[in-house]
Amino acid sequence: MSRPESVTLTALPGIPLIRAGDDLASLILSSLSSAGVELQDQDVIVLGQKIVSKAEGRLRNLADVTPGEAARRLAAETEKDPRLVELVLAESRRVLRRRPGLIIVEHRLGFVCANAGIDHSNVAGEDEGGEAWVLLLPEDPDASARRLRARLTEATGARVSVLIIDSHGRAWRMGTVGVVIGASGFPCLLDLRGNEDLFGYRLRVTEVGLGDELAAAASMLMGQAAEGRPVIHVRGLAYPARDGSLVELIRPAEEDLFR
Amino acid sequence: MSRPESVTLTALPGIPLIRAGDDLASLILSSLSSAGVELQDQDVIVLGQKIVSKAEGRLRNLADVTPGEAARRLAAETEKDPRLVELVLAESRRVLRRRPGLIIVEHRLGFVCANAGIDHSNVAGEDEGGEAWVLLLPEDPDASARRLRARLTEATGARVSVLIIDSHGRAWRMGTVGVVIGASGFPCLLDLRGNEDLFGYRLRVTEVGLGDELAAAASMLMGQAAEGRPVIHVRGLAYPARDGSLVELIRPAEEDLFR
Numbered sequence: 197m198s199r200p201e202s203v204t205l206t207a208l209p210g211i212p213l214i215r216a217g218d219d220l221a222s223l224i225l226s227s228l229s230s231a232g233v234e235l236q237d238q239d240v241i242v243l244g245q246k247i248v249s250k251a252e253g254r255l256r257n258l259a260d261v262t263p264g265e266a267a268r269r270l271a272a273e274t275e276k277d278p279r280l281v282e283l284v285l286a287e288s289r290r291v292l293r294r295r296p297g298l299i300i301v302e303h304r305l306g307f308v309c310a311n312a313g314i315d316h317s318n319v320a321g322e323d324e325g326g327e328a329w330v331l332l333l334p335e336d337p338d339a340s341a342r343r344l345r346a347r348l349t350e351a352t353g354a355r356v357s358v359l360i361i362d363s364h365g366r367a368w369r370m371g372t373v374g375v376v377i378g379a380s381g382f383p384c385l386l387d388l389r390g391n392e393d394l395f396g397y398r399l400r401v402t403e404v405g406l407g408d409e410l411a412a413a414a415s416m417l418m419g420q421a422a423e424g425r426p427v428i429h430v431r432g433l434a435y436p437a438r439d440g441s442l443v444e445l446i447r448p449a450e451e452d453l454f455r
Numbered sequence: 456m457s458r459p460e461s462v463t464l465t466a467l468p469g470i471p472l473i474r475a476g477d478d479l480a481s482l483i484l485s486s487l488s489s490a491g492v493e494l495q496d497q498d499v500i501v502l503g504q505k506i507v508s509k510a511e512g513r514l515r516n517l518a519d520v521t522p523g524e525a526a527r528r529l530a531a532e533t534e535k536d537p538r539l540v541e542l543v544l545a546e547s548r549r550v551l552r553r554r555p556g557l558i559i560v561e562h563r564l565g566f567v568c569a570n571a572g573i574d575h576s577n578v579a580g581e582d583e584g585g586e587a588w589v590l591l592l593p594e595d596p597d598a599s600a601r602r603l604r605a606r607l608t609e610a611t612g613a614r615v616s617v618l619i620i621d622s623h624g625r626a627w628r629m630g631t632v633g634v635v636i637g638a639s640g641f642p643c644l645l646d647l648r649g650n651e652d653l654f655g656y657r658l659r660v661t662e663v664g665l666g667d668e669l670a671a672a673a674s675m676l677m678g679q680a681a682e683g684r685p686v687i688h689v690r691g692l693a694y695p696a697r698d699g700s701l702v703e704l705i706r707p708a709e710e711d712l713f714r
Contacts, residue, residue: 201468203676206461293712300712308627363663367626367713368567370706371644371664373671375628385630404622405630406675412632413672416665416692417462433675447629453552453559454626454713 203432206233207417207425214246214426216253221347224427233429235354240433241344242414244426245333245362245377246315248340254332256283274299280314280330287312287332292455305337305377306446308455309364313377334360337378338441345380355437357381361411367454374415376407378442383435384408385444406435407445462691465492466676466684473505473685475512480606483686494613497693500603501673503685504592504621504636505574507599513591515542533558539573539589546571546591551714564596564636565705567714568623572636593619596637597700604639614696616640620670626713633674635666637701642694643667644703665694666704 208227214220224241228234249255263271263278267285271278275296285291288301292308301312313333334340341358348356360378365371376384384407414428449455467486473479483500487493508514522530522537526544530537534555544550547560551567560571572592593599600617607615619637624630635643643666673687708714 201676202463202465203672204461204463205672209460295712298712366664366706368706368711369634369664369667369704371662371667371704373664373668403630404674405625405628405632408628408630409632409671409675412668413462413464413675415663416668416672417460445628445630447625447627452627453554453557 201432203413203430205413205417206231206429206431208233208427208429211247211425211427214250216250216255218251220247220251221344221351224344224348225351227427228429235348235352235356236431237355238431238434238437239354239356240359240382240410240430241348241356242359242361242410242428242430243344244418245313245337245360246331247426248334248337248360248378249331252334252340254334255329256332258283258328258330270294270299280311283314283330283332284312287314302449302455303333305333305442307364307375307377307442309362313362333362333377338380338443339378341378341380355381357435357437357440359407359411359414361414363415374408374411374413374418376411376442376445379407379440379444381437382407382410382440383438383444384440384442386435405445407440460691462672462689464672464676465490465688465690467492467686467688470506470684470686473509475509475514477510479506479510480603480610483603483607484610486686487688492688494607494611494615495690496614497690497696498613498615499618499641499669499689499692500607500615501618501620501669501687501689502603503677504572504596504619505590506685507593507596507619507637508590511593511599513593514588515591517542517587517589529553529558539570542573542589542591543571546573561708561714562592564592564701566623566634566636566701568621572621592621592636597639597702598637600637600639614640616694616696616699618666618670618673620673622674633667633670633672633677635670635701635704638666638699638703640696641666641669641699642697642703643699643701645694664704666699 210227258279261279261282263282267282268278271281290302293300315331337360345358358380361374362377363372364375386404386406388402417428469486517538520538520541522541526541527537530540549561552559574590596619604617617639620633621636622631623634645663645665647661676687
């Protein structure tokens with residue numbers, strides 16, 4: 197990767213509240229056009245997970261969920277709504293840690309996160325609003341990113357890439373940071389093996405989580421109450437384009453000393 | 456925090472190779488001046504750890520290190536140089552995980568990282584060069600950031616903030632990302648408790664690791680062989696200025712489910 201002199205991240209204006217079935221690619225193209233931005237090769241479009249999930253109809257009403265025995269037990273241990281816990285378990289491969297108020301899982305998509313990424317906040321039910329509605333992560337965020345990228349490239353001719361991000365807590369450190377949950381066109385993990393530093397040593401830190409670094413950068417502009425500015429346009433980052441995938445960033449459980 | 460429309464990160468040009476005793480503030484002010492950048496309130500200057508460590512004389516020659524019994528045992532287990540392991544232990548509170556090629560510690564500064572952040576690459580010895588030289592982290596990176604910030608503010612009148620960053624591996628996810636190891640003037644952990652989202656729900660994700668998000672963003676421009684562009688200027692991020700400290704980002708061991 198030739199390192200850039202300067203990178204600019206811009207929150208796209210005028211993205212409306214998203215409902216199931218909305219066409220995100222069209223909304224992004226309209227916003228770019230009204231902002232006077234013409235997409236260029238190597239631009240990156242970063243989307244917050246919530247608008248992708250909503251467009252894909254991933255809202256669920258807890259009134260429709262019947263918790264099983266495992267969910268009821270875990271709900272009692274963690275002081276959570278058993279119906280929410282049922283959804284958490286359905287979206288997860290396994291529970292790694294639990295305590296009152298907190299369930300940390302290995303998500304079916306492979307990453308480790310709290311509550312399987314299921315979100316209460318910033319979710320309005322389509323009919324009644326209210327706390328009974330929760331939002332699951334997209335079914336397959338890599339595929340969502342691929343579809344969006346294909347639409348953006350088709351419409352503009354620019355070879356852009358797309359990241360879908362969420363905010364995750366971390367081991368060891370306080371605070372959430374933006375991380376990739378779906379990608380297309382971007383090298384999420386950059387392998388520097390064999391590169392030499394200024395003094396000719398082979399680099400020992402060989403793999404950079406570039407996708408997560410960009411996710412964190414974009415997350416700063418989204419903020420947490422992100423529905424109003426859920427799409428960030430990135431220009432100036434020179435990267436080796438490839439298909440890219442969330443999978444690059446998942447540390448296999450058997451190689452993870454902290455799982 | 457009022458969320459910005461646009462944030463621009465720029466690698467400062469012409470920062471030379473750093474030696475013990477160099478005045479980083481002067482070098483940064485010269486670089487800003489030659490780039491035609493006038494510092495403004497709320498600008499952030501992000502420095503890679505290596506140049507701070509070098510300026511502070513933290514190079515060590517392994518030939519001067521005598522490993523003790525604990526270091527020799529751990530070196531045998533991890534297939535590392537016992538003299539390097541002696542330095543790792545001296546810089547650490549405790550060893551969390553070990554395996555061939557890898558020692559993960561709780562650093563004396565509080566964070567969890569590999570090899571106590573001690574670096575072979577990009578380090579040239581002052582007299583002979585060569586692999587016998589290693590670079591320790593700054594003695595007190597928060598204090599280093601405070602001193603630099605005071606100098607920059609004194610010289611320009613702008614209320615800026617300063618971050619010192621390093622690249623750390625992570626539990627669960629592949630690849631290193633930039634993280635804060637020292638800060639002054641910047642709210643490393645942003646508490647959103649009590650804020651409401653667009654639908655009036657109280658936010659549940661209440662603490663954002665804003666310092667680490669900015670560290671990751673700046674790290675993208677530094678790259679790994681970073682000596683040539685180790686200082687990043689950030690403009691456009693509106694944040695509540697306060698003293699700030701690395702300490703905000705350290706999860707206390709007793710609250711860490713993964714230590």
